[in-house]
Amino acid sequence: MTKAEFLSELQQALSALPQSEIIKSLDYYEEIINDRMEEGISEEQAVGALGKTDAIAREILLDMGLLQLMKAKVKPNHRLKGWEIILLIAGSPVWAPLVLAFLAIVLAVYMTIWAVLISLWAAVAAIAVTGIMGLAASAFIFAQNPLSGLMVIGGAITCCGLAVFAFLGMRKLSVYLIRLTALFIRGVKSIFIQKGGRKNA
Structure with missing residues (x-):
């Protein structure tokens, strides 16, 4: 395949995007090809x-922001005719709630993932603060009642130890949840990419 054929196919695959984005991508890959040809390939x-x-087009689309991708894919490839506008308006009681429900589900899942993450970090912080406050208060308690003071020190050290282990676990869990969120967003984007691919086929 020649460079011209490659760029032409890529342009067609990205036809749903704004012209500025298409030109940006074409220039990028043309520069890569030119650089490799200058190296003797x-x-x-x-x-x-x-x-x-x-x-390549799929990766470009997946790298786009979700709202930008949705806008590009939902936008019609041609100017709407009168009867198409009438159909859209007449069908809006059906498709509008479905679109809103889909967006609500996406937002709910996204917010749930981050709410869980924030809640767990708050729990870790609470354990750590409890341990630190316990150590700070243990000196006063120990002066009044050594046995109670030792119990407070033991509990505070336990909390600090739990906080350290919880922090290490939460750090790994955070990375996992961030990756899960990214996969979820990519999955949502894939729906629009596949939809666009079937429409263009």
């Missing part, structure tokens, strides 16, 4: 090393 090899245009 043939045009066909430079193009072949990039992979298939469909896969």
Whole structure:
């Protein structure tokens, strides 16, 4: 495949995007091809090393913001005719609630993931504060009642130890949940990408 053919296919695969985004992507890949050709690689090899245009277009779309992608995919490829506008208006009692429900579900899942994460971090912070406050108060308690003071010190040290282990666990869990959120968003984006692909086919 030549550079011109590659760029033409990529442009077609990205046809749902704004023209400025298409030009930006085409310029980027054209520059990559030119750089490799300057290194002595043939045009066909430079193009072949990039992979298939469909896969490249998919990655470009997945890297876009969700709202930007939704706007690009929902936007019609042609100017709406009168009867199409009438159908959209007449069908709005059906499709509008479905779209709103879908967006609400996406938002709810996203917020739930982060609410769980924030709640768990708050619990870890509470354990740590309890341990620190216990250690600070243990000196006064120990002066009045050594046995109670020792119990407070033991409890405070236990809380501090739990806080350390919880912190290490939460750090790993946070990374996992962040990745899970990213996968969820990519999954939502994939729905729009596949929808657009079927529409363009």
